[in-house]
Amino acid sequence: MKQLHLGEDIRRALDAELSGLTVTPSRQQRIFEYATGGQKMKHKISVGLVLAVVLALLSLGALAAALLSAQQVVEEKAVPLAQGNDSDWRVNTKFSPEELAEFIRACSENGIDLDENDQIMQALREGEGYDEEEAIMAVCRQAFGGTYGQWTIAQRHWFQQVMVQIGFAQSVHEELPGPEDLTEEEARARMIAAIKERYGEDLPLDDREAYEVYVEYHADDPDGAAWYMHCSSKGREIARGYVAALTRAGELLTVADITPQIAQPQKNPAEFTLTEAEAIHLAAAGIRKQTGADAPLEDESKYRVFVHQRGANSPDAELNWTVNFISKTKDWGFCATTVNDATHEVQVQQADVGPITADTIVKRYTAAYGAYGEWTQDRWVELGREAKALEASTLEGKVLQATEYIPEGDGLITRADAEKIAFQGVGLRNGEVHCAVLIDAQPHPVWKLRLLCWDENFPSSLLTEIDAKTSEMLRVLQFASDNYDVDPSYRIYTLERTWSRLTLAEKGPVYLACNAVVHAFGDMTMDEPDSTAPVWDANLYEDPEVDGSTVRFRGKWSGLSDYLVTLDADGVCVDVQQLDGSGTEPLPVDTGVGENG
Amino acid sequence: MEHAEVPGSVREERLRGWIAQYSEALLKTCFLILSDRSQAEDAMQDTFLKAWRHMAEYEKKHVENDKAWLLRIAVNTCRDYRRSAWFRHMDFRKAVEELPPAPEDTQPQDHTLALCVGQLPDKYRQVISLYYWQELSIQDVAQVLGIPVSTAHHRLRKGEAILREIWLGGENG
Numbered sequence: 001m002k003q004l005h006l007g008e009d010i011r012r013a014l015d016a017e018l019s020g021l022t023v024t025p026s027r028q029q030r031i032f033e034y035a036t037g038g039q040k041m042k043h044k045i046s047v048g049l050v051l052a053v054v055l056a057l058l059s060l061g062a063l064a065a066a067l068l069s070a071q072q073v074v075e076e077k078a079v080p081l082a083q084g085n086d087s088d089w090r091v092n093t094k095f096s097p098e099e100l101a102e103f104i105r106a107c108s109e110n111g112i113d114l115d116e117n118d119q120i121m122q123a124l125r126e127g128e129g130y131d132e133e134e135a136i137m138a139v140c141r142q143a144f145g146g147t148y149g150q151w152t153i154a155q156r157h158w159f160q161q162v163m164v165q166i167g168f169a170q171s172v173h174e175e176l177p178g179p180e181d182l183t184e185e186e187a188r189a190r191m192i193a194a195i196k197e198r199y200g201e202d203l204p205l206d207d208r209e210a211y212e213v214y215v216e217y218h219a220d221d222p223d224g225a226a227w228y229m230h231c232s233s234k235g236r237e238i239a240r241g242y243v244a245a246l247t248r249a250g251e252l253l254t255v256a257d258i259t260p261q262i263a264q265p266q267k268n269p270a271e272f273t274l275t276e277a278e279a280i281h282l283a284a285a286g287i288r289k290q291t292g293a294d295a296p297l298e299d300e301s302k303y304r305v306f307v308h309q310r311g312a313n314s315p316d317a318e319l320n321w322t323v324n325f326i327s328k329t330k331d332w333g334f335c336a337t338t339v340n341d342a343t344h345e346v347q348v349q350q351a352d353v354g355p356i357t358a359d360t361i362v363k364r365y366t367a368a369y370g371a372y373g374e375w376t377q378d379r380w381v382e383l384g385r386e387a388k389a390l391e392a393s394t395l396e397g398k399v400l401q402a403t404e405y406i407p408e409g410d411g412l413i414t415r416a417d418a419e420k421i422a423f424q425g426v427g428l429r430n431g432e433v434h435c436a437v438l439i440d441a442q443p444h445p446v447w448k449l450r451l452l453c454w455d456e457n458f459p460s461s462l463l464t465e466i467d468a469k470t471s472e473m474l475r476v477l478q479f480a481s482d483n484y485d486v487d488p489s490y491r492i493y494t495l496e497r498t499w500s501r502l503t504l505a506e507k508g509p510v511y512l513a514c515n516a517v518v519h520a521f522g523d524m525t526m527d528e529p530d531s532t533a534p535v536w537d538a539n540l541y542e543d544p545e546v547d548g549s550t551v552r553f554r555g556k557w558s559g560l561s562d563y564l565v566t567l568d569a570d571g572v573c574v575d576v577q578q579l580d581g582s583g584t585e586p587l588p589v590d591t592g593v594g595e596n597g
Numbered sequence: 598m599e600h601a602e603v604p605g606s607v608r609e610e611r612l613r614g615w616i617a618q619y620s621e622a623l624l625k626t627c628f629l630i631l632s633d634r635s636q637a638e639d640a641m642q643d644t645f646l647k648a649w650r651h652m653a654e655y656e657k658k659h660v661e662n663d664k665a666w667l668l669r670i671a672v673n674t675c676r677d678y679r680r681s682a683w684f685r686h687m688d689f690r691k692a693v694e695e696l697p698p699a700p701e702d703t704q705p706q707d708h709t710l711a712l713c714v715g716q717l718p719d720k721y722r723q724v725i726s727l728y729y730w731q732e733l734s735i736q737d738v739a740q741v742l743g744i745p746v747s748t749a750h751h752r753l754r755k756g757e758a759i760l761r762e763i764w765l766g767g768e769n770g
Binding site: 006007009010011012013014015016017018021022023027028032034035036223232241258347349531532534537539540564 | 609612613616617620621625626628629634635637639641642645646648649651697705706707708709710711712714725726729730732744745747748750751752754757760
């Protein structure tokens with residue numbers, strides 16, 4: 001079995017893997033020059049610059065008609081549609097298929113035609129809904145051109161205002177220059193002219209296909225750089241980059257070439273000797289050889305393949321292929337490989353090609369039917385039945401086998417009702433339902449929902465349980481958001497009591513008691529509330545005292561509270577108290593963690 | 598005028614020394630956070646720009662650990678990059694597969710372990726790399742990341758546990 005000696009192995013691995021990231025002496029010199037800013041330059045506006053400014057203003061004027069049209073369509077059609085599908089208890093962030101169709105029709109009537117290959121058009125053709133923000137973004141990209149970063153400050157500011165209007169955001173971050181300031185066009189033209197004057201008049205910074213040019217404005221920048229420009233080249237050649245900054249008065253503060261220095265010429269990707277098809281075939285053969293399983297990896301009806309070439313940007317690099325097989329059915333699972341282009345050696349990182357088990361069934365169903373948050377209740381019923389007939393060796397598998405998913409039925413509230421109760425119960429409007437499942441329970445079935453609520457100050461994830469017969473809100477567990485993690489994920493689609501009971505059997509009461517303390521007393525505004533109630537940390541807390549159904553945590557140091565947790569027979573917390581701390585000595589500066597594994 | 602010039606040249610020498618000694622470490626750390634070489638290059642440069650601008654503050658605080666001080670600036674710079682709407686809407690590569698190529702004699706298990714580190718959630722990846730790879734103390738790690746020491750402890754423990762899971766799980770793949 002592999003060992004992992006954390007410090008030594010990690011250092012060696014990262015040093016080796018990132019050894020291609022170097023900084024040559026000449027590059028170091030450029031960094032020094034960039035950091036120290038060179039000489040401050042003062043320019044009188046030249047005749048050429050005036051001409052450039054005038055041309056820029058003229059071209060913007062020509063675009064103005066199209067821009068206004070797109071903005072009018074968004075303001076007069078998309079915003080009312082988006083606001084109209086909100087309820088008093090929830091901001092709905094998705095257009096229905098009908099709303100999407102109405103919005104796209106309004107765009108078309110105003111001469112804004114979206115690319116037929118765009119995802120939004122695909123959603124329209126398939127009669128699906130679409131995220132409101134994404135729909136508005138698609139239209140604006142089409143109308144304004146380029147990416148969001150290539151838009152003008154005014155366009156980005158307007159877009160953010162729209163996002164606030166539809167409830168997607170709470171505030172606007174983009175700053176607009178004031179009437180006393182340069183216009184963006186003037187600032188942009190000055191900075192482009194300064195970069196060209198220093199680094200070459202033929203630099204195609206005005207060509208949107210050649211360069212991405214981003215400009216922002218901050219009235220109170222601490223370094224006085226009110227205007228900032230960042231230019232980066234597009235395409236597969238050696239990347240080039242330039243920055244410039246102006247004061248509010250338009251004086252040039254800095255202009256610099258930030259092009260990374262590549263020490264050696266790049267290899268041409270055409271130097272790969274294998275074709276994509278050959279790489280896929282080798283990968284598939286490697287998986288079969290290693291696992292002995294006859295997975296249909298090259299059957300397009302069963303798998304789709306992700307292929308990526310690596311190593312083309314250095315002449316000394318080995319050329320490799322990343323070949324991942326993403327299953328389309330539940331009969332097979334995900335596989336990941338690397339294929340060496342020269343030696344044809346195959347390294348298999350993952351190969352889930354064994355028989356389906358209760359431990360892997362959710363992943364397999366996800367491959368076949370999409371994210372579990374999108375499943376119907378019937379799908380959960382099907383999964384539950386199948387899981388019970390399979391082997392389970394992990395806690396996840398056992399939890400699934402112990403959970404009874406039932407069809408929606410008479411006498412029980414609907415999913416839509418449960419969603420409304422959940423949102424009203426937690427009192428947060430901005431969010432979505434990530435997952436909702438109906439589970440058999442005593443005395444009544446329970447709707448278990450996971451809500452994702454976004455608030456700029458406190459985004460969070462909440463697990464709720466609602467009595468499906470009486471509509472009573474039984475439980476709310478809040479998880480501070482860090483990419484909306486819930487640990488473990490299968491807690492989302494089972495009853496809290498089921499999870500507790502099986503976890504108690506497997507991990508013991510201390511684990512559950514720690515969990516209870518964190519949920520009761522951890523700072524839920526932090527992405528790690530357990531770091532604010534660290535009863536699990538042996539450097540800070542004594543070994544827990546377990547007495548029947550109670551667990552007591554005593555802090556070792558002054559300033560740390562003690563906690564007393566009482567669990568019922570299933571491990572569910574019935575009481576948790578915060579007590580005066582037992583410790584008398586102050587916490588030492590270094591509590592000496594970091595034992596290597 | 599001579600007196601005013603002396604601090605400048607001392608500072609310049611200090612900056613040169615930092616660039617020579619730490620630029621690669623900063624570049625690699627920025628890459629681990631941003632998962633993009635171009636962005637990491639930009640962030641690394643901006644780190645030295647900010648370090649230059651805050652040199653007076655550095656002197657006033659009598660900073661003991663230059664590397665930790667620079668890493669703190671680098672981490673905050675990377676955070677700013679990730680927060681900006683510009684960053685969010687750019688279409689750029691993020692996968693660890695985009696790492697620059699390793700030399701020919703890299704052991705396969707090192708490559709795999711590096712990928713495992715790259716798979717860690719950001720907050721654990723940062724602590725693991727600062728503690729084990731940049732060899733900072735846990736107090737310095739906390740300071741660099743702007744978090745309480747107890748949070749740094751927690752992330753280190755949890756990151757270690759997840760890394761072991763990923764690493765050992767790969768053996769069965």
